[in-house]
Amino acid sequence: MALSIQQSDISEVQTRRRRRIDSGLAIGILIVGVFVVAGLLGPVLLRHPNRMGIYSFAVPGQHGYLLGTDQFGRSELTRIVWGIRTSLIISIVSIGVSSSLGTLVGLLASQYRTFDLIVMRVMDIFMSFPAILLAIGIMAMVGPGVPGVIEAIALVYLPVFARVSRAPALEQQGKEYVEAERSLGSSVPRILFRHILSNIWPIIIIQLSLAISDAILIESALSYLGLGVVPPSASLGELLQAGQITMFNDAWTAILPGAAIAIAVLGFNVLGDAVRDRFAVR
Amino acid sequence: MALYALRRLVIAIPTLIGVTIVVFLMVHLIPGNVVQIMLGTRTDITPVQLHQLYRLYGINRPLWEQYWLWFSGLVRGNLGFSLRTGLPIAALIGPAFVVTAELAAGALVMAVIVAVPLGIVAALHQRRILDWIARGFALIGLAIPNFWLGTLLVLATSIYLPAFSNFNYVSLFAHPLGNLKDMLFPMVALALSLMAIITRMTRGAVLETLKLDHVRTAHAKGLTPMAVNIRHVLRNSLIPITTIVGLQLGYLLGGAIIVENVFSLPGMGQLVVNAVNQRDYPVVQSAALFIAVVFIIVNLVVDISYGFINPTIRYQ
Numbered sequence: 001m002a003l004s005i006q007q008s009d010i011s012e013v014q015t016r017r018r019r020r021i022d023s024g025l026a027i028g029i030l031i032v033g034v035f036v037v038a039g040l041l042g043p044v045l046l047r048h049p050n051r052m053g054i055y056s057f058a059v060p061g062q063h064g065y066l067l068g069t070d071q072f073g074r075s076e077l078t079r080i081v082w083g084i085r086t087s088l089i090i091s092i093v094s095i096g097v098s099s100s101l102g103t104l105v106g107l108l109a110s111q112y113r114t115f116d117l118i119v120m121r122v123m124d125i126f127m128s129f130p131a132i133l134l135a136i137g138i139m140a141m142v143g144p145g146v147p148g149v150i151e152a153i154a155l156v157y158l159p160v161f162a163r164v165s166r167a168p169a170l171e172q173q174g175k176e177y178v179e180a181e182r183s184l185g186s187s188v189p190r191i192l193f194r195h196i197l198s199n200i201w202p203i204i205i206i207q208l209s210l211a212i213s214d215a216i217l218i219e220s221a222l223s224y225l226g227l228g229v230v231p232p233s234a235s236l237g238e239l240l241q242a243g244q245i246t247m248f249n250d251a252w253t254a255i256l257p258g259a260a261i262a263i264a265v266l267g268f269n270v271l272g273d274a275v276r277d278r279f280a281v282r
Numbered sequence: 283m284a285l286y287a288l289r290r291l292v293i294a295i296p297t298l299i300g301v302t303i304v305v306f307l308m309v310h311l312i313p314g315n316v317v318q319i320m321l322g323t324r325t326d327i328t329p330v331q332l333h334q335l336y337r338l339y340g341i342n343r344p345l346w347e348q349y350w351l352w353f354s355g356l357v358r359g360n361l362g363f364s365l366r367t368g369l370p371i372a373a374l375i376g377p378a379f380v381v382t383a384e385l386a387a388g389a390l391v392m393a394v395i396v397a398v399p400l401g402i403v404a405a406l407h408q409r410r411i412l413d414w415i416a417r418g419f420a421l422i423g424l425a426i427p428n429f430w431l432g433t434l435l436v437l438a439t440s441i442y443l444p445a446f447s448n449f450n451y452v453s454l455f456a457h458p459l460g461n462l463k464d465m466l467f468p469m470v471a472l473a474l475s476l477m478a479i480i481t482r483m484t485r486g487a488v489l490e491t492l493k494l495d496h497v498r499t500a501h502a503k504g505l506t507p508m509a510v511n512i513r514h515v516l517r518n519s520l521i522p523i524t525t526i527v528g529l530q531l532g533y534l535l536g537g538a539i540i541v542e543n544v545f546s547l548p549g550m551g552q553l554v555v556n557a558v559n560q561r562d563y564p565v566v567q568s569a570a571l572f573i574a575v576v577f578i579i580v581n582l583v584v585d586i587s588y589g590f591i592n593p594t595i596r597y598q
Contacts, residue, residue, distance in 0.1 A: 247433070
């Protein structure tokens with residue numbers, strides 16, 4: 001009897017935990033989904049983001065503008081949707097590059113001792129800078145613009161992914177099945193990609209969503225400082241930078257872009273946490 | 283213990299040298315050199331004068347010699363000179379760093395005062411209303427960018443609290459009250475995301491401690507819940523909590539760089555960003571190096587002090 005009570009207790013805790021993770025996953029997917037759809041469909045449905053109208057500083061709802069207009073009479077809704085598109089492209093491309101290159105570095109480091117010693121020292125050096133400072137330094141080198149921001153964020157996150165994949169890859173290298181594979185004469189790429197990578201990929205996936213939310217923050221910070229995406233292109237950070245100048249005429253121009261950044265970051269964070277919990281359950 | 287500290291120090295030295303190389307290359311890989319940037323579009327320079335300028339800045343020498351000149355200057359405490367003002371960079375960094383350090387320290391104190399009690403309360407009320415509030419706060423606090431919060435604070439103070447709205451930086455030592463008045467909102471802007479992280483981690487640490495055997499024993503021997511919480515749970519959660527706070531110290535530095543620019547505080551962040559915008563590369567180079575070195579030292583000190591707090595770390 002006592003045993004059955006305990007078991008039902010455990011399963012109840014597990015279900016509750018499961019339900020929490022699933023609701024987190026649902027909320028995360030919902031928010032991220034809305035942003036991705038807005039970024040994809042916005043350009044099709046809405047007009048050009050730099051199209052000016054005759055009403056400047058319209059408040060939300062005024063003159064038929066759902067989110068109002070900025071100082072040049074440009075629709076805030078259109079600009080924010082285009083901004084989401086730019087910010088998402090930058091974040092996803094940069095994290096895509098840094099995660100694939102970083103994982104490659106981590107895998108190679110687990111295989112070759114000398115490569116490990118040299119490259120991981122270099123990675124340590126790059127991790128000795130606060131992320132935003134390194135990004136600012138790279139922007140100073142490559143100049144403002146979308147490609148520069150992508151390079152900066154990719155370089156900031158490459159060492160993170162290298163470190164994240166190296167430790168579990170080293171752990172796998174010590175296992176018997178790798179030993180067996182090696183004695184069978186399998187090639188190094190086969191061992192690294194087919195066997196080790198297929199065992200460590202959840203660890204990398206967990207990092208992805210959280211890294212993208214960080215990337216959105218770094219992009220907006222750089223653009224806010226005037227070093228990242230510059231006018232007339234719209235990114236969420238650039239919109240906030242412009243809004244900060246005009247906010248005493250129309251507070252909405254500063255409130256709305258920041259809210260969009262916060263909601264996007266919230267969505268990717270919730271999604272990332274839920275994915276992490278989901279994998280930890282197994 | 284001394285051996286552990288020494289080993290950590292020795293490991294840090296090659297990293298430091300590597301950082302100087304990265305910073306040097308970053309600035310010297312920019313197309314165009316210092317003299318060209320300084321001259322801009324001026325054309326009234328004779329080739330002889332141009333050559334003299336090149337010699338003055340050592341640009342006609344090989345890259346490694348330029349690096350060595352800069353590096354040996356650094357070791358002797360000479361950080362170089364600003365292209366725009368001609369001032370020694372050390373004189374620019376000194377007062378700027380005081381601002382950044384004050385901002386970061388204030389934000390840290392603020393975050394710890396709010397977040398540690400909040401995290402403990404949340405853990406002790408797990409899955410009840412206070413826990414949900416604390417977790418919601420942590421989730422939202424982490425998503426709000428410090429520069430947006432800062433912008434909103436500037437906007438709100440200018441409308442509702444005009445007395446707080448002119449952010450004219452005065453030195454802490456000259457006008458302590460005026461300084462704190464101006465630093466209050468920047469500290470809040472910087473502290474929010476840190477509060478969120480510390481709340482979350484504190485809650486986790488206390489929940490872990492609550493599961494331990496000695497806590498159950500303490501309950502079983504009839505101690506009041508209050509006594510168990512203070513004497514057994516809180517004390518044992520302190521090590522992970524200090525670890526978390528220490529880990530965040532370095533990241534405060536990065537946050538401060540942005541927040542200073544929101545509130546126009548004359549700190550390291552504003553120094554670097556202005557230097558980038560004015561293409562004053564010697565300042566970018568030395569100021570970035572300075573921040574990185576502080577970052578490394580802070581992390582090193584935190585690492586070594588864990589050795590004191592938690593002896594098991596030393597042997598790993």
